[in-house]
Amino acid sequence: MMRKILVAVLIVSMVASHFENVASDASDCNDACTTGCVQSNTRLMRRCEIKCGIRCGPDSEVEDHTG
Numbered sequence: 001m002m003r004k005i006l007v008a009v010l011i012v013s014m015v016a017s018h019f020e021n022v023a024s025d026a027s028d029c030n031d032a033c034t035t036g037c038v039q040s041n042t043r044l045m046r047r048c049e050i051k052c053g054i055r056c057g058p059d060s061e062v063e064d065h066t067g
Helices: 002-017 026-035 042-055
Strands: none
Touching: 026 042
């Protein structure tokens, strides 16, 4: 009984690993980046947000690992 459950879980995990992931876009990058910018110093927070805009902007060269 335990082997059947183990085999079933293995098969389900193999099938699930082949599903295609949704590609992230610039808004996801910007949201993830600016989440790390939260600080009490507003000048530093604004500077971080500007860097995120540059990093996640349309001209950025973010590597696509979706294969």
